[in-house]
Amino acid sequence: MKIASKIAVAAVSALAAVGLFTSCGDDGKTLYLYNWTYYTPDEVLRDFEQEFDCKVKVDSYASNEEMYNKLKAGAKGYDIVVPSQDFASIMIAQGMLQKLDPAKQTNNSKLNPLLSEMATYDPNFEYASPYYLGAAGISVNKTKVKEGSYEKNWNIFADRQFAGHATMMDDMREVIGDALTVLGYDLNSTDEAQLAQAKDLILTKWKPNLVKFDAEGFGKSFASGDFWLCQGYAEVIYGEVPEEKWEETIDFFIPEEGGPSYLDSMCILKTSKHPELANEFINYIHRPEVYAKFLDAFHFPCFVVPEAAQYTKKTPMYEASQMNNCKLKLDVGENLDKFSTIWEEIRFSE
Known part of the structure; x- marks a missing residue:
């Protein structure tokens, strides 16, 4: 299926899902999280709910395109989304996100300093706060x-x-x-x-x-x-x-010379009705002892919050240091057509 067709199908699906949360009564104590499928451990959500006396409702997506098209089609009610680096940069540029509250983000000091060097589109994490760095x-x-x-x-x-x-x-x-x-x-x-x-x-x-x-x-x-x-x-x-x-x-x-990596980040939508609770959630995730629970749930390596390693109980699939030389795949705009043309030649050559 051609990319344009995929986007069209995604847009139609998005239209069908618009308003998923709009009919929900807003008690001011419910956070609406829109995240990748199987990417939010239940234990972390329940602990947050208990500490902050609130509820977290989660909706999921399988691709950046699905999430983006749904929001562009008019979906309302979400507070936090978790785009990868290229879509985070697009959403920042298009004014879809609001700035994070620096007074609430007290755990930014726990983040791996290498992330600022990698996230050139938002090096100070004003809009996009790192959730997980991974690489093939x-x-x-x-x-x-x-x-x-x-x-x-x-x-x-x-x-x-x-x-x-x-x-x-x-x-x-x-x-x-x-x-x-x-x-x-x-x-x-x-x-x-x-x-x-x-x-x-x-x-x-x-x-x-x-x-x-x-x-x-x-x-x-x-x-x-x-x-x-x-x-x-x-x-x-x-x-x-x-x-x-x-x-x-x-x-x-991961080869020593590095390779492509991805950085999924927590972002608060411009339309969020619960930005204060959303900021609390993002900061909560970066507590080392909390982030360790996220890592253990998936056997992920500890890169984003290095201090969390001392709290993990499971052996990661690989050491986080293997990603030190990796670089993020950034949005290349209209130049993506160059990659598409070459890829077609590679895929279908005899």
């Missing part, structure tokens, strides 16, 4: 390939021992971003010569070893043993392999 990496099935027999960088996809058993994400910004990184370029580069070099690397070195580009099913195929090498998010792989087999099966790593 590489998973090798250790039951199929001897550990140590491969290099731990993006050019592992050129390694012939993985031919016919490798997959990369069906995501142009991820794959092209990896290639640009290997070549020493900015992964947000829109320089046509640099993009051409990235395309050539993918087509001539990486794609010959791939079974396909896959953004959804690679976790199951990795767990079954069909795929030995996958680019993708750790949670997809770990979610499909039984926990007792993680150690013997999965070698997950």
Whole structure:
């Protein structure tokens, strides 16, 4: 389905959902959170409700586009949304968000200082307060390939021992971003010569070893043993392999040279009716002992609030330090067409 069609479908769906919360009686003590599916631990919500004597109602979305189109179609009643970096920058520019109350954000001092360097669209977190930083990496099935027999960088996809058993994400910004990184370029580069070099690397070195580009099913195929090498998010792989087999099966790593990352942030909508409670919630999430509960719920690495690591009880899927050299995929505006054109050539070349 073409991107324009996806947006149109999303817009129609959004129109059907407009007013989801508008008919709810507003008692002033209910916070309306619009977040990604399975991204808000119930324990954290219940603890917040108890401490602040309120209720939190959650609605969810599966993509930035779904969230954005629903709001643009006129959905009302939400207080907090959690866009990724490119959509956060768009929503800031379009005046969809209100500034956070600095007097309420007392836990900003707990945030990883590297985040300010990464979030160039809002380095002082005036509108978008970090929720989670994540990145795609590489998973090798250790039951199929001897550990140590491969290099731990993006050019592992050129390694012939993985031919016919490798997959990369069906995501142009991820794959092209990896290639640009290997070549020493900015992964947000829109320089046509640099993009051409990235395309050539993918087509001539990486794609010959791939079974396909896959953004959804690679976790199951990795767990079954069909795929030995996958680019993708750790949670997809770990979610499909039984926990007792993680150690013997999965070698997950993010190459030292870095790669694309994403930063989901908590933002208060301009139309929020409960900005004071919303500010309290955002600050609450950044309490180290609270953020640790969020991390434990998903085995996430501790990057956003480093101090939370001392309160976690579960081992993360990978160390947060592996993301130190990653860069955010930023909104490239109309230059996105350059990526789309190259991606079509990569996807459908023989």
